Each structure stands twice: as structure tokens, then as C-alpha cells.
Amino acid sequence: MANRQSHGHQLRLCDTGGGERRSDGRARRDGGNGRDVQVGVPRVAARSEGRADAVLRPAHRFRRQHPRGRPHRPGRIGVPTRIVAHERCRDQPVRAMKRSALVMLGALGFVVAGCGSSHAVSLGEPTRQPTTTAQTTTPAAAKPAPTISFEVWFARGDHLVSEPRSHAATRRVATAALAALLAGPTAPERTNGDTTAIPSGTRLLGVSVKDGVANVDLTSEYQSGGGSLSMQMRLGQVVYTLTQFPTVGRVRFALDGAPVNVFSSEGIVLDHPVGRADYQNLAAAPAPLAGSWQSLPPAPVRLQTNLASVWTGTEMLIYGVKGVAADGNFLHASNALVAYNPTSRTWRRLPAPTGQAEYLGRHPAAWSGKEMLVWPDRAFDPSTNRWRQLPKSPASGTGLVAWTGHELIGWGGGCCGDAFSDGAAYNPVTNTWRKLAASPLAPSAAPTGAWDGREVIVLVGDFDPDGHRWPAHFARAAAYNPVTDTWRRIAPLPESRGGATATWDGHELLVVGGAGAPRGGQPAPLSRTGFAYNPAADRWRQLPPMESGRTASAVLWTGKTLLLWGGSESGNGTTVVPPHGLAYDPERNRWSPLPQAPLLGRTDPTAAWTGTQLIVWGGEKPGQNVASAFYDGAAFTPAR
Structure with missing residues (x-):
């Protein structure tokens, strides 16, 4: 040659x-x-x-x-x-x-x-x-x-x-x-x-x-x-x-x-x-993402359900419900908060929130840089170990919640057959709420989406709580600009996806997990494929298929990779809990399995990214009431 x-x-x-x-x-x-x-x-x-x-x-x-x-x-x-x-x-x-x-x-x-x-x-x-x-x-x-x-x-x-x-x-x-x-x-x-x-x-x-x-x-x-x-x-x-x-x-x-x-x-x-x-x-069976797991020490409080967590920069704060009876009765249940420090590998018990216990639904939380804001009415300052009550929110429900850097914005939600289409924004500096402008979206009890640095992207489903398709004039996707208090319609998901989770990767909104629209009155199987939305182009692309569909998983963004852990592989019928988590790399457009964790599979765990570790904790046992929840956790450190 x-x-x-x-x-x-x-x-x-x-x-x-x-x-x-x-x-x-x-x-x-x-x-x-x-x-x-x-x-x-x-x-x-x-x-x-x-x-x-x-x-x-x-x-x-x-x-x-x-x-x-x-x-x-x-x-x-x-x-x-x-x-x-x-x-x-x-x-x-x-x-x-x-x-x-x-x-x-x-x-x-x-x-x-x-x-x-x-x-x-x-x-x-x-x-x-x-x-x-x-x-x-x-x-x-x-x-x-x-x-x-x-x-x-x-x-x-x-x-x-x-x-x-x-x-x-x-x-x-x-x-x-x-x-x-x-x-x-x-x-x-x-x-x-x-x-x-x-x-x-x-x-x-x-x-x-x-x-x-x-x-x-x-x-x-x-x-x-x-x-x-x-x-x-x-x-x-x-x-x-x-x-x-x-x-x-x-x-x-x-x-x-x-x-x-x-x-x-x-x-x-x-x-x-x-x-x-x-x-x-x-192309080929991918190798597991390189890294290692380590079990966490036992937590001082047994939080059973409705978990929410934030990363403060030094600790993972976990909020939830304890005291659920063995038969699933919430009569003596109450809210509690704990903190885990991964550097010292120690827990600390924190004061319980004041006021009436809230355990009948999910309460999303966000870190403001100073406080853990728990939608819709509480805030905790870990530097003083004190709770404070927020003014009453003008929003009707608890749906999608996102922190913009200045405000905590929530939209939609609903319970027990209700679905809402309004929203509100809370400013912790002024301790005030404002109502969001009316949106073009169909009401949704469980919207999904994320903050992209400029707008809150909101996605809703095609059907109302009774299973009827929403009228065509309702948007299925829209973006809210908090600076101008305006909405704009955006391209909808290429296919309906209930129970999906969304996260922002710095360039695209990644939507994974969930199931398609019901077929013939029966729930659709979980989908292995997800989608990515580019706001600049107003266009979706399909992600490569996961090894299995997922729902009720913990999903977060590390700055480089989407990590998914826990959840169920079955959307209807027998619940199947997968043995490991998954990782999606947008640069390579590729899914990889995570190494096996020292934990049993579970649904609805809570998770946080510390900058170097994925910490997962708690969750529920499939097919059992919340009284038999998991009270353990582990940390995964990806190889550098």
C-alpha cells in the first residue's frame, strides 16, 4: 500500500x-x-x-x-x-x-x-x-x-x-x-x-x-x-x-x-x-454502564409513600408519609422529613412539618437554593431546621411542578375523577402567588414536562378521566413563558403516552416510559420507545427502544446521561419488577443497563443526583399496600 x-x-x-x-x-x-x-x-x-x-x-x-x-x-x-x-x-x-x-x-x-x-x-x-x-x-x-x-x-x-x-x-x-x-x-x-x-x-x-x-x-x-x-x-x-x-x-x-x-x-x-x-x-446488546453501587445505612424514619426529595448541595432531603397501618389505613399517618449526607454517610432526623397532615396525594418538591419548597403550601430551611407555611395557592390541583430559578410553577392535576387546567406560580422572595394565564391545553390529572431554561413545557394526554377523547380544539402540548405570562402551542407527542416521565437534558425534552392510548377499552402495554423534543425546531424525534417499557420509575438527568431506576415493566395485569436500571446517552443515542443494585426492585422510589452519585431510596412493593414499603436505599457512582 x-x-x-x-x-x-x-x-x-x-x-x-x-x-x-x-x-x-x-x-x-x-x-x-x-x-x-x-x-x-x-x-x-x-x-x-x-x-x-x-x-x-x-x-x-x-x-x-x-x-x-x-x-x-x-x-x-x-x-x-x-x-x-x-x-x-x-x-x-x-x-x-x-x-x-x-x-x-x-x-x-x-x-x-x-x-x-x-x-x-x-x-x-x-x-x-x-x-x-x-x-x-x-x-x-x-x-x-x-x-x-x-x-x-x-x-x-x-x-x-x-x-x-x-x-x-x-x-x-x-x-x-x-x-x-x-x-x-x-x-x-x-x-x-x-x-x-x-x-x-x-x-x-x-x-x-x-x-x-x-x-x-x-x-x-x-x-x-x-x-x-x-x-x-x-x-x-x-x-x-x-x-x-x-x-x-x-x-x-x-x-x-x-x-x-x-x-x-x-x-x-x-x-x-x-x-x-x-x-x-x-446494533448489539449494550454493556452495562460502568460504575458501582453502595448500600446506604438505615434511615431513622420509615417513610412509606408519597415520597419527594431534593438535593441541597450537601444533603438529600426526603419528605413523605409515615405511620400507615398494616391494613393500609391512614388514620394515624403523618408527614415526616429526613436528611442524608453522602459524604459522611449519615442520616439526621428533621422536625416534622407543622399544620394538618397531607398524605392523600403526591406533593412534589423543588430546591430553591435556600429552601425545600413542597407544593403547594410548605417550605423547609435546612440551615435553620425550620418549616414555614406558604400562602394559599390559587391553583386547583397538584400536577406538573417545576422550579424556574425564580418561581415554583405548577399546572394541572386532579384527584378522584377530576382533571384541572389551571396553574399558579410562587415567588419565595416576595412570598406571593400569582395565577397563570389560561392555557390552550386539555385538562390533565397527570401532566408531564419540564423547565427548559426559558419555558415550562407541558404535555397532556388525549383522554379525560372517564376515558373519552378530549375535543380537538384543546392542545396536547404547550409551552409557558413566565416572563411574559403567555402560552404557545407546540408540536404534540407523536403518540399518546400516559404515565411517562420527562426531563430536560440541556438541549431536548426527553420523554420515557408510560403506555399508549387504551385499545378496545383495555390498557395499552407499556411502550419501549420514548421521544425527544427540540423547542428550537419544534420537532420530535423518536428515541431508540429501551430493553423494556417502564412506569413508576425514578428518572433524572446527570448533566450527561438520563438515569432511570426502579418501576414496573407491566402496565396491566401482573406487575413485573425489572432487576436493574437503565441509562440513556443522548450523544450516542443509546440505552445501556445499569449494574445490578444491592436492592430489590420496587415502584415509585425517590432519587437525587448529587453531581457524582445517583441516590435512590424507598419505594413500594408491587401488589401490596404502602404499609409494606421499602425503607432502604443505595448510591450508584458512574465511572469517570
Whole structure:
């Protein structure tokens, strides 16, 4: 290779997309754009014997590019540059070559095989085919036809796997790869567990490549049948198969000639090109997030339910209810507060709040920088160990609560068949409340959302407490600006999601867990897929699927990763408690399991992020009343 480069020449196989033929018999030129588009060779072997679709190009005909892929996100790890052919390298006949060039091509055909590129996401190096054939005494005219090698991706369980394929040398290499993909796994591959999520009868209508984006036109059978995982898997199969070629970084889908913006009834948003990073979670079973757990010492108070916690900078304050009778009776229950210091690994019992006990519902809390504000009427100062009563809130319920840095804002809520659509804001400096402007949102007993640094993003469901769909004029998503006291409608979730949890990661609102809309009067199963909302673009994207759906989990943001621990994998029927938590990295668009905690699984634990540790504590035993709650906890320290 070094000798060849010293002569100032490199080899490049210039494969181009040829004409396609539509199902109606009319000729088609690569998606109907009237021209052939270079696809490029795959990273695997592309060899030639005798006359081949290969031409020598001087080194100056090449240019160095960075791989095309998803839009850059701050902090994304860079990927190696790659060499790609000049865009003027089109469908050209095999030209006469100098004798020395022919010698180089025959003797060093492996250079052609190695002119692919590295991708940010890989399922392993493609299977390499032999680059030469055995020497025989057959006349030159009988030499084997040149072939190319590439890979196709199939499903095996919840992940994608690659299988090698070879094909007669062709300029339409992308078409050949997709044809092999649509043909499905071979019998031996099926025996090994390979399947395909692409429905039978799906046909390729056209494929073209421009500016690193492959435009693929398939028949409408492609989006038929299957659930969310099946839809993700079939999209991933096409994306991985096409992005093995160095001139393809992303894929744009069309069905029966029409661009796809929302794919199937699962509501998968495809209004932009997608790449391997969008389906990275399907690539291989991820390794657990590196880090270690440590059990906490026993707490001085047995808080049983309605837990809320904040991190003060030095301690985790946990507020909740104690004294629930064994039969679940709250008659003698009361509120209590404790503090845990992770540096000294010690607890301290704090004074109980004054006033009437509040234990019939959830009471969210936020840290103001000085006090723990417990919605809607209490505040605790850990420096003085004193509670104070807040003025009466003008809001009707307890729903979504967010701290803006100046005010504690709450919206929605409800109990026992009620759903509210009003909100209020509390200013601890002036010790006053103000009522929020009327929102365009449908009432909601359990809204979700978060503060994004400028607005409170609020998401609500499609159905009222009686199971009837809210009228269409109600918004399902809106953002509130506390400076102007105004609301604006925003793009709704691509699909209904009850019981989900949302957190802000500094760029997007991440929504995970929960279940879709009820079907046929029955609760929907928990969804493995979540969504991310970009306020600047007013657009949602779908997250890769988790290993299982979750609800009643503790979810928080560390500054780099979303951590989820606890909760249930079952939204209806038998409750299944997962054995470990999960971590989502937005930069890599990938879920990973957390190491096994020294705790039993549970629902509704409380959690805090200290800056270096995830602390989880308490929670309830599935299927039992709150009197049999958990009173232990542990701290997880991610590896640096």
C-alpha cells in the first residue's frame, strides 16, 4: 500500500446506480431524477478479474471528506475521515489503461477492497471474500466473472446482525444490496435465528444517492403489520444495509413514490434523513454502564409513600408519609422529613412539618437554593431546621411542578375523577402567588414536562378521566413563558403516552416510559420507545427502544446521561419488577443497563443526583399496600 501511494496513484471502484424499473413497467432512473448517481463500493471486498467496472484515478481526483450522518451534537465523538471518489466519477466505460496500471490492478486488487470507510456505528467488520480465484489452465476467456461483496442486515431477537452476500459486478450496487435484503435470510441463516422484519411482498421501486443521502422508494407493504419494535427493526435493516457504502451516510424513505413523514400507525417520525445513530440501540446488546453501587445505612424514619426529595448541595432531603397501618389505613399517618449526607454517610432526623397532615396525594418538591419548597403550601430551611407555611395557592390541583430559578410553577392535576387546567406560580422572595394565564391545553390529572431554561413545557394526554377523547380544539402540548405570562402551542407527542416521565437534558425534552392510548377499552402495554423534543425546531424525534417499557420509575438527568431506576415493566395485569436500571446517552443515542443494585426492585422510589452519585431510596412493593414499603436505599457512582 505504501509503495502504491508513493507512485501518486490510488485505486477506486466507481460503482454507479443504474436505471430502475417501476412495477408498472416504466423505466426509472434512480428515483426518477433522470440521472445515474454514484453509490460507491461497500467497505467489504470489491474485486475484479479481467474487464471490471474499475478505473484508475490519479490521486488528485480524490477529496477527503468527513462522513455524513446525523447533525452534529455538541460533544459527539468524531469519526475518522474517509476517501471518496470525486462527484464527477459517474457511469463511464472502462477506459484504456496504461500497462503499468493494469499490472497494479491485477497484483494489488486488495487495495480496491480496502477503499471503504469507518462508520461511527458498526456491527463489526464485514465478512471478507477471497479476492482471487485459483489458478487453472482455463483460457483467459473463461475466467470467472468479477464479483462484488457486501453485507445485508437481518433481525436476531432484538438486535441487528449482518450476513455476507456476493453479487456479479454491477454499477447498481445499492440496488443489488437492497434486493438481497428483500430476499430475506437463507435457510441456514434462519436456522441460526435470523429473521426479517420487512413484510413479505415489499418491492423496491427506486434508489438514488445525492449529497450522502440515499433516497429509497419502497412499496406500501413495507409499513404493514408489526408493532413498534418491528417498525424500528425494518427501518434499521435498510439503513444499516445502505450506510455500509462510503457515499451513503443517511437514508430518506418514500412509499409508492411519496416521501414519508410519519411512518406507520406507530407514529414514527421520518420527516428527515436517518442514519445508523438513529438505530444504534439495535446494533448489539449494550454493556452495562460502568460504575458501582453502595448500600446506604438505615434511615431513622420509615417513610412509606408519597415520597419527594431534593438535593441541597450537601444533603438529600426526603419528605413523605409515615405511620400507615398494616391494613393500609391512614388514620394515624403523618408527614415526616429526613436528611442524608453522602459524604459522611449519615442520616439526621428533621422536625416534622407543622399544620394538618397531607398524605392523600403526591406533593412534589423543588430546591430553591435556600429552601425545600413542597407544593403547594410548605417550605423547609435546612440551615435553620425550620418549616414555614406558604400562602394559599390559587391553583386547583397538584400536577406538573417545576422550579424556574425564580418561581415554583405548577399546572394541572386532579384527584378522584377530576382533571384541572389551571396553574399558579410562587415567588419565595416576595412570598406571593400569582395565577397563570389560561392555557390552550386539555385538562390533565397527570401532566408531564419540564423547565427548559426559558419555558415550562407541558404535555397532556388525549383522554379525560372517564376515558373519552378530549375535543380537538384543546392542545396536547404547550409551552409557558413566565416572563411574559403567555402560552404557545407546540408540536404534540407523536403518540399518546400516559404515565411517562420527562426531563430536560440541556438541549431536548426527553420523554420515557408510560403506555399508549387504551385499545378496545383495555390498557395499552407499556411502550419501549420514548421521544425527544427540540423547542428550537419544534420537532420530535423518536428515541431508540429501551430493553423494556417502564412506569413508576425514578428518572433524572446527570448533566450527561438520563438515569432511570426502579418501576414496573407491566402496565396491566401482573406487575413485573425489572432487576436493574437503565441509562440513556443522548450523544450516542443509546440505552445501556445499569449494574445490578444491592436492592430489590420496587415502584415509585425517590432519587437525587448529587453531581457524582445517583441516590435512590424507598419505594413500594408491587401488589401490596404502602404499609409494606421499602425503607432502604443505595448510591450508584458512574465511572469517570
